[in-house]
Amino acid sequence: xxxxxxxxxxxxxxxxxxxxxxxGEENLDLMDALLDSPIEFIVTxxxxxxxxxxxxxxxxxxxxxxxxxxxxxxxxNLITGVADANMDHAPxxxxxxxxxxxxxxxxxxxxxxxxxxxxxxxxxxxxxxTPNIIPEVVxxxxxxxxxxxxxxxxxxxxxxxxxYEVDDEPLPVKNPHLPExxxxxxxxxxxxxxxxxxxxxxxxxxxxxxxxxxxxxxFAEKLNIPVANTFxxxxxVPFGKNPLALGSVGLQARDYVTCxxxxxxxxxxxxxxxxxxxxxxxxxxxxxxxxxxxxxxxEVDAYYPVAVGVVGDIKHxxxxxxxxxxxxxxxxxxxxxDALVEEMSACSKDESFPxxxxxxxxxxxxAMDMEDIVICDVGAHKMWMARMFRCEYPNTCIISNGFASMxxxxxxxxxxxxxxxxxxVVAVTGDAGFLMNSQEIETAMRLGLALVILIWNDNGYxxxxxxxxxxxxxxxxxxxxxxxxxxxxxxxxxxxxxxxxVADLLPTLKKALxxxxxxxxxxxxxxxxxxxxxxKLGEMVCPI
Ligand SMILES: Cc1ncc(C[n+]2csc(CCOP(=O)(O)OP(=O)(O)O)c2C)c(N)n1
Ligand SMILES: [Mg+2]
Numbered sequence: 001x002x003x004x005x006x007x008x009x010x011x012x013x014x015x016x017x018x019x020x021x022x023x024g025e026e027n028l029d030l031m032d033a034l035l036d037s038p039i040e041f042i043v044t045x046x047x048x049x050x051x052x053x054x055x056x057x058x059x060x061x062x063x064x065x066x067x068x069x070x071x072x073x074x075x076x077n078l079i080t081g082v083a084d085a086n087m088d089h090a091p092x093x094x095x096x097x098x099x100x101x102x103x104x105x106x107x108x109x110x111x112x113x114x115x116x117x118x119x120x121x122x123x124x125x126x127x128x129x130t131p132n133i134i135p136e137v138v139x140x141x142x143x144x145x146x147x148x149x150x151x152x153x154x155x156x157x158x159x160x161x162x163x164y165e166v167d168d169e170p171l172p173v174k175n176p177h178l179p180e181x182x183x184x185x186x187x188x189x190x191x192x193x194x195x196x197x198x199x200x201x202x203x204x205x206x207x208x209x210x211x212x213x214x215x216x217x218x219f220a221e222k223l224n225i226p227v228a229n230t231f232x233x234x235x236x237v238p239f240g241k242n243p244l245a246l247g248s249v250g251l252q253a254r255d256y257v258t259c260x261x262x263x264x265x266x267x268x269x270x271x272x273x274x275x276x277x278x279x280x281x282x283x284x285x286x287x288x289x290x291x292x293x294x295x296x297x298x299e300v301d302a303y304y305p306v307a308v309g310v311v312g313d314i315k316h317x318x319x320x321x322x323x324x325x326x327x328x329x330x331x332x333x334x335x336x337x338d339a340l341v342e343e344m345s346a347c348s349k350d351e352s353f354p355x356x357x358x359x360x361x362x363x364x365x366x367a368m369d370m371e372d373i374v375i376c377d378v379g380a381h382k383m384w385m386a387r388m389f390r391c392e393y394p395n396t397c398i399i400s401n402g403f404a405s406m407x408x409x410x411x412x413x414x415x416x417x418x419x420x421x422x423x424x425v426v427a428v429t430g431d432a433g434f435l436m437n438s439q440e441i442e443t444a445m446r447l448g449l450a451l452v453i454l455i456w457n458d459n460g461y462x463x464x465x466x467x468x469x470x471x472x473x474x475x476x477x478x479x480x481x482x483x484x485x486x487x488x489x490x491x492x493x494x495x496x497x498x499x500x501x502v503a504d505l506l507p508t509l510k511k512a513l514x515x516x517x518x519x520x521x522x523x524x525x526x527x528x529x530x531x532x533x534x535x536k537l538g539e540m541v542c543p544i
Contacts, residue, residue, distance in 0.1 A: 003131035004029035013170035024070020026097030051081020056412035072110030087402035100160035181312035190324035196266035206271020235391030259542035279303035354524035377409035379430035407436030
């Protein structure tokens, strides 16, 4: 067995189904070894696409997504997707080929110090300088990538090392169990919560990573405490079914839910990653009691002064505090939810064209089943989706809100369909983000995957225009023209639909969801609504 074959054995030992990537001259042995493995290599059309696929696969399954590239330019192309995974706490292991060890010390064709490049965007970056360490390095990469707070790991594999003869075995897979929280912290948190006048829960993506949504809902219901969630925690409490759900927080402007933060005296943050939404924005006064429930101690932030930190298994913390704390008698925040619900349905019958964001979301929600999955790109459309797309289950609306990179939606949808072949998958994307990774339509077509890509077409960088108009009253360098998306779709052998009247949208979505192929819907959007929303929320008088 050579070292490349041992490496593949180690991947099999980690139960890997897919490796996303592009072959190159410096990973030939790995590619050859993969031919004899049940692991499927998914050839992509850009390494960034491969990294985003691994990112979304990792987020959806909780098991590391794996991406692979060659040295130099292949590896640098992985960087955005790997950084996205790391900042969003998605488990990913990235692998890159490298030149032989006899030319790493000098100027040499395509050689970069990849360890140094990946170090700041991973939890662990290691170079295989000798074949005997392969079992340790692979195990450590997966262990770190998958344990909370999960993230990315990087392995660099020099081509001459891949050829060495070895006689080794993968290490047994043992992932760490989180400790139970200590009882004095639990008691202290329960007391603060019992004595609160107006407590509020802020649930983050850590609840989903810990698969603790049931315990969260039980905790909230038993104690009668309303729940706001971050963008990445959408669906953590079922919005439609649970009247305690206040919706998503994260729009930079004030929103109904921020009135709840103003009123709350005790804020219980559960699995909340500060990277998603700066505490400054929801806690500018720095004077509320913060109870921190997480797998790791709290980040230091002047606006996040923790009164008690309960560190350990989140499920356990929720159950134990829930048992000890005294339930509250109703809460004042219901009108915040009612105001949002009213806004969600206000445009359900809107007939204007281009289509209003609220109406696109209404029709999309109507066309999709609750278990189906949306992968959202980054832009104005993401803000609308985060705020208004109702989710009943976690991981049914994937939003990148840590690194928040454009270009995730199309490759992310490919990964989602591979992970959940029985569910419908929709990529919701702006016209700019779409063209950043639209080459992966070819990957989807080649794999025979059925996906819907819904493009919100405003011929521009809508989110940036929104911010410019707000701040300066004029815009700069945000307008562009688009190719004919229908012909573009057809050139891949995919289907293309153009929305020309608002009444076409719902039937087209239904038709596209039933198509057994990739379908692209070009939907003109009326971003005049962006400024109206900012103005409305700016003038908002709190409904409580
Ligand atoms: C890779 C990357 N480049 C730039 C940005 C900054 N950025 C955020 S949103 C945005 C505009 C997105 O335009 P589009 O995809 O058309 O979506 P829209 O805002 O129009 O809905 C830009 C440039 C980013 N987040 N990621
Ligand atoms: Mg746009």
